[in-house]
Amino acid sequence: MKEPGYIDQHGNHLTIVGDWTLPYYAALRLELDRRPRHETTATTIDLTKLRALDTAGAALLMELVGARWLAEIDERAPELPATRRALLRTLGEAMADNPPPTVRPGRPLWDILARIGQLVEGIWQQQRQLLGFIGQVLAALVATGWRPGRWRLTSMVAQLHQTGLNALPIVALLTFLVGAVVAFLGATVLRDFGTTIYTVNLVAFAFLREFGVLLAAILLAGRTASAFTAQLGAMKVNEELDAVRTLGLDPIELLVLPRVLAMMLTLPILTFVGMLSGILGGALVCLLALDISSIQFLAILQRDIPLNHFLVGLAKAPLFAFLIAVIGCLEGFKVSGSAQSVGEHTTSSVVQSIFVVILLDAVAALFFMEMGW
């Protein structure tokens, strides 16, 4: 039978009645809040009518009578059962010297300024760390490069499988669709000039020089950089990276190099697939919408598009791959022990690698144009 708890007061005499348990917490809380504070010290307290009591109720009682009173419950209320006194005494002793933690008052303007400062400093630190990490990876590459015994071939092949082979279908599909879209765009714009035949050149130029590598790189940044960060981040949280270090192994050599090298092999291949598939998409639109036959399409490709466009596109792939992999791994190393931190750094690694890829691609486009390549 349940009986809500309450406080019965007659003058200076308090009687605690009923169930003081979690379900009645809110009601009891209200009753306590209505009472003036620090008045109870002089009164006598009768706990014999108290029925059920749990830790929530005990916490409320403690607020009413004070932790010290509970700590001395054996002298104050010896008539209570020993088990109940034990609970109240334990609670009283635990809370007797436990002041509530101090809360620093907020200063809005100051906090905003501090936050901006932290962010700016954070961006600067991030770039410094990235440069430092690139240096470390290159040094490890040089150190192991001439010692084939230390190459992690198994690990690298596994990474090639995950980052390369498994990404092939999605890269092919995506570039195929974008190729078709570019061809449609070209056909629409060039129709006004009566030169729809140049759609072929547009698709070929776009995919050989830019879109093949850019789309593949962005896909890998979303697909693989995040995977690297999450993998290494989980290892960091689980202290696996520390274990690697204390075993006298180098995490960069063991974990980062296979990933970086696998990416540098993967991205050029994916880029090549992307170029082919994009041009195929364009060719299909040309065939269906512009009545340019496949043979004619190929003939125009052969006649108008020199090899150097293909090379310009492909040359960017290893550099993008290196940066994506390095950023993914570095963000993984930066994870600290919380689930939230894994999320933050995974986001950061994808954003950073896509940003770097597009920025570098823009710079490269300018450079190649000025050079006339």
Next chain:
Amino acid sequence: MNASREPLIRVRGLVNRFGQHRVHENLDLDLYPGEILGVVGGSGTGKSVLLRSIVGLLRPRAGRIEVFGADFQQLPDRARSQVERRFGVLFQRGALFTSLTLQENVALPLIEHAKLTRTDAEALARVKLALAGLTGEAATQYPAELSGGMIKRAALARALALDPEVLFLDEPTAGLDPIGAAAFDRLILTLRDALGLSVFLVTHDLDTLYAVCDRVAVLSRQRVLVADRLDIVAATDDEWIHDYFHGPRGRAAHRAAHSEESP
């Protein structure tokens, strides 16, 4: 002592297999109201798997698990959630929410289930943390900033948050210093005596077994070999049990327990 009473949790014919690996075959176990049941067994005998099966985190291959008189696996989701609220679970590695402070960790079930306001819940959470032995500034820290022992204490505070009727503890004293472990044992006893808790305690700590357990269940060869009072279990004729209770550590814990009782 509890033979006349209805068990709170009744496990019958439990079967758990992972692929070809058989963990439990036809395992039977009872947990009676108000008792502290110690579950021991060698590494890999499925102590944690048993705990996870009972609290419903793992669906057993076969068998029946009755909790508070109802078949736990057949319950609809709502009723199941009601039952789960009467459980408090302390996981082996704490399993605190890493993106919340300790007091938020403990306050979360209070806000979600007991519908307390945030201020009330956090005040109550600080009391529970203090009860588990964490005072002062620790309440506002994040799990990543704490030692393993402190995480254990905070996890106990969260397990106690809703004042559960059954407490499942998975190796609670592992990683605690001896003083902390002894205080932990005392706290479990105090809580059991005052609140009438039933405790399902998976442990390797012989001192804990001698100090707090009413009954001990030994897991071996895919089932519960014996479940009874400690002295009866220790006298069971089985090689593993003999090595466990009469090895150097077992003897030391036995002596310690008896020297505490006699003066």
